Amino acid sequence: MTEAPNPARMTPDPIAGLEGVVAATTHLSDVDGENGVLVLRGRRIEDLAGKMPFEAAVQHLWQDLEVSRAFSLQTDFARARRAAFAVVPILEKAAATLPVYEYMQLGLAALPMTDDIPEPIAISGALPVFLAAAYRISAGEKPIAPDLSVGSAADLLHMLTGEEPTKYFADALDRYLVTILDHGLNASTFTARVIGSTDAGLKQAVLGAMGALSGPLHGGAPGPVLDMIDAIGTPDAAAGWIDAALARKERLMGFGHRIYRTRDPRADVLKDGLRILGEENPKVGLAEDIEEAALVALKRAKPDRPLDTNVEFYTAVLLDAVGIDRTLFTPLFAVGRTPGWCAHVLEQQKYGRLIRPASQYVGPAPE
Numbered sequence: 425m426t427e428a429p430n431p432a433r434m435t436p437d438p439i440a441g442l443e444g445v446v447a448a449t450t451h452l453s454d455v456d457g458e459n460g461v462l463v464l465r466g467r468r469i470e471d472l473a474g475k476m477p478f479e480a481a482v483q484h485l486w487q488d489l490e491v492s493r494a495f496s497l498q499t500d501f502a503r504a505r506r507a508a509f510a511v512v513p514i515l516e517k518a519a520a521t522l523p524v525y526e527y528m529q530l531g532l533a534a535l536p537m538t539d540d541i542p543e544p545i546a547i548s549g550a551l552p553v554f555l556a557a558a559y560r561i562s563a564g565e566k567p568i569a570p571d572l573s574v575g576s577a578a579d580l581l582h583m584l585t586g587e588e589p590t591k592y593f594a595d596a597l598d599r600y601l602v603t604i605l606d607h608g609l610n611a612s613t614f615t616a617r618v619i620g621s622t623d624a625g626l627k628q629a630v631l632g633a634m635g636a637l638s639g640p641l642h643g644g645a646p647g648p649v650l651d652m653i654d655a656i657g658t659p660d661a662a663a664g665w666i667d668a669a670l671a672r673k674e675r676l677m678g679f680g681h682r683i684y685r686t687r688d689p690r691a692d693v694l695k696d697g698l699r700i701l702g703e704e705n706p707k708v709g710l711a712e713d714i715e716e717a718a719l720v721a722l723k724r725a726k727p728d729r730p731l732d733t734n735v736e737f738y739t740a741v742l743l744d745a746v747g748i749d750r751t752l753f754t755p756l757f758a759v760g761r762t763p764g765w766c767a768h769v770l771e772q773q774k775y776g777r778l779i780r781p782a783s784q785y786v787g788p789a790p791e
């Protein structure tokens with residue numbers, strides 16, 4: 425999951441990456457790549473992240489979907505956590521060597537769907553439980569039962585550590601989860617919509633989307649971002665390290681984006697969160713110096729291609745400052761993005777149309 429992308433596999437063929445192809449109409453989110461603006465159901469990301477808990481942002485995103493009308497998401501996400509915790513013994517029987525991400529997929533696959541909790545809530549609410557339980561099981565520790573009196577972010581931190589988190593840390597995690605809630609037709613959301621269009625269940629769509637998210641070109645980048653920051657070590661070493669990496673044709677993790685031709689607005693939302701955390705954290709200053717050096721080097725190396733900071737760079741720095749282990753960065757991304765995937769699947773299913781594009785055959789003609 426944290427392997428660097430293989431440049432030999434990259435192809436300049438635009439068809440292979442569907443660049444510029446509009447493949448869905450959506451009321452959920454809009455990514456304006458030229459101007460660096462992200463809108464979720466009519467509100468800019470800056471008006472949501474850091475301004476409300478995760479559940480309230482989900483309620484905002486889901487406002488037109490049947491699921492959120494009759495429910496209080498804070499209460500119902502808590503009920504979903506309790507239901508998920510009943511599945512945790514299955515995780516304890518799995519091989520202790522599984523990565524946390526695969527434990528989460530296993531837990532989700534084993535989660536029974538009942539009439540008590542609507543599927544999007546059951547699935548979205550469950551993942552924090554599986555994440556925390558998997559982390560503790562893989563460390564040889566006992567899973568901690570959810571605390572139903574708090575929100576998903578605070579409870580996730582509590583289930584990881586067994587301690588009540590500070591308000592600052594819980595707010596920072598809420599900010600992160602809201603920041604990544606939805607983002608147009610990214611690779612994992614497209615995957616979810618394709619699976620949803622076959623009328624496969626919501627759980628299948630989320631499991632498939634999790635697979636798409638795990639790659640280093642998508643949700644697998646923030647762990648390697650932190651590895652890069654650690655490898656650089658000091659501000660003085662940044663420029664030399666980065667130039668050497670670019671000379672080896674490596675990609676700098678946390679930079680570049682398929683849609684943004686300017687700064688990813690989510691990077692600044694998370695950077696603001698670091699300021700609010702107000703910690704005397706030397707890694708934050710180092711990260712800012714590395715970012716500055718990377719932007720200079722990328723501009724020099726790729727003058728024709730605007731490459732700027734993406735969400736993953738400050739994801740790594742923020743989650744690290746909250747004390748979250750880097751192996752949990754991609755699992756946490758899945759926690760935050762799951763309500764977005766669910767909403768897209770439900771939206772796609774309203775059209776009742778199977779997604780089935782065409783391919784262009786360039787193989788040999790039959791003899």
Ligand code: ACO
Binds near residue numbers: 429434726
């Ligand atoms: N570092 C160095 N060079 C880069 C980077 C980077 N981070 N990103 C793109 N480039 C270069 C490419 O090597 C390519 O150069 P070339 O034309 O000489 O071959 C050129 O810029 C264009 O790259 P593309 O592959 O066409 O850009 P694409 O739109 O496919 O890239 C991507 C988007 C995959 C995110 C890319 O920028 C990347 O690999 N970034 C690093 C990984 C990363 O941070 N991923 C998280 C993205 S955010 C998210 O998914 C939530």
